[in-house]
Amino acid sequence: MNNYISANKISYLRKSSPPSPANHAAAPGRNHRRGGFKAALSLLLWVLLLATTGCQSASGVSTSLLRDRDIVFKRLAVMPFQQVSPEIVATYSARSSLPASVLKTDNDPRSPERYLQDLFMELMAKHPQFDLVSPDRVGGTYEGVSTGSLKATLPKALKEAGTELGADGLVVGYLYRWRERRGYDYSVEKPASVFFEIQLYRTVDGMMVWKGVFDKTQKSLMENVLGASYFVKDRGRWLTAKELAAEGMADIVGRWPGVAKKEAKKAESRPE
Secondary structure (H helix, E strand, O other), X not given: OHHXXXXXXXXXXXXXXXXXXXXXXXXXXXXXXXXXXXXXXHHHHHHHHHHHHHHHHXXXXXXXXXXXXXXXXXXXXXXXXXXXXXXXXHHHHHXXXXXXHHOOOOOOOOOHHHHHHHHHHHHHOOOOOOEEEOXXXXXXXXXXXXXXXXXXXXXXXXXXXXXXXXXXXXXXEEEEEEEOOEEOOOOEEEOXXXXXXXXEEEOOOOEEEEEEEEEEEOOOOOOOHHHHHHHHHOOXXXXXXXXXXXXXXXXXXXXXXXXHHHHHHHHHHOOO
16 A cells, blocks of 8 residues: 555656756757747748749839830841940930931940940840841941931931831940949959940831830849849859849840740740
8 A cells, every 4th residue: 555655656746846957948949949940931931922023123124115016126227335324315315306426336346335235136136036237237327327417317317227228126225334343253342233225216217116224233132132033043143244234135135025025925825
């Protein structure tokens, strides 16, 4: 009997005794790790959600259709790209009476505007629906038109040059800002910054019908969470000005009249 009671007392004491200090210390540690994992997972899901909903606004690209709804020019005459201030171009657009001589007909092969020009030609050449007239040929033709008449206005000169070249559209590219990064791939003092615009003119009347603009200064993920998709795409690197410009140009060409519509049709025709 005493042995039975003693055994029950021992069992009761074991159940009611407080946990050992070691077990008591381990529980909060496990809870802390679980809480940290949940917080990290929530943050990751939040970043991915913002990336999928905000990547377009974070791209730095905007496009505008200024005239007809359906614009598809098959033969495009590409003017030599040039570096100017955006204020001057705004004046070009606001005053159609500007002289044709405001556009330069060549550029330095080592200049950033030439890099943009070559990049545009390379990307557009991947779309066989377009017949591209080289900037060298277009520049020479435009120079002959603009110098042939002192009274030639910008729209008139574009119209005459396009007609002479048998093109139904003319492309004019402007570089507004080109700032190289100051630093390295994973450590930067000042990031790269690029701002350029591509304008599309109609040969029939020399009027601008479409434009694409890229204006972006690279930022860290903490500064711009909406750019998370680009952060992942670039593997967390700080890009050079050329790399940043290449991303913007690819986006603009992807939205080009006749390219965007064709890509949309391809997507619709793919089996689900």
